[in-house]
Amino acid sequence: MSAKVYVGNLSWNTTDDTLRQAFSEFGQILDSIVMRDRETGRSRGFGFVTFSTSEEADAAINNLNEQELDGRRIRVNLANAKGSGGGGGGGGYGGGASGGGYGGGGAGGGYGGGRGYSAGGGQGGYNQGGYGGGGQQGW
Template sequence: MSKLYVGNLSWSTTEDVLRDAFGAYGQVTDAVHMKDRETGRYRGFGFVSFSTPDEAQAAIAALNEQELEGRRIRVSLANDRPGGGGGGGGGGYRGGYGGGRGRGGGGGGFGGSGGGGGGW
């Protein structure tokens, strides 16, 4: 199974419209237009899954940068989309300053020595 990212969708585009548009290029196993959890409104991007990679590639070749319901859509393999997918973020940072603060060694950023008096 191959999943495609579909971006720049009209907020009125439904999953049925996605199935119809992409179904011309193979067997669509899933189609979803992502919704905002709070408002329930479509977010302008979604995913379409095909049963084979060849079908997915055919859809990319045919539909990327083409117009769907008045918008020029962007179609790519889901794991290749620009921006790395958003969300997640940060990694292993757990806060704190790793020393230097409150240990009598300068490092706090304010006051301390050599600051020149502020210039007010």
């Protein structure tokens, strides 16, 4: 059964391909994607890598969490490790994509989102961080 890994604190320069390359030594990758702002196309600072087995995903987490990729210390977690909360987090990131409209609407939204992902550490945290960033922006 496949396993999806969340990768946070990515450099703006990290692409789907460099993400795949960094994780490929730990197993067969079914998919790798860096989430991008719908309006600007700029990286949102996090992405996902899907491995063919959970053992491969665990190896990647154990070896790459807190390691450097493209000059940034990345965070690597199992994307669906939170059970039903993970599902909510997934919805949150989907909502974040539509919220990308609101984030992209204000130039500060991009920086707010940036703060959110680095402070959040998880999909749910990303969303809350995004709102927090928005609040600071409104100050």
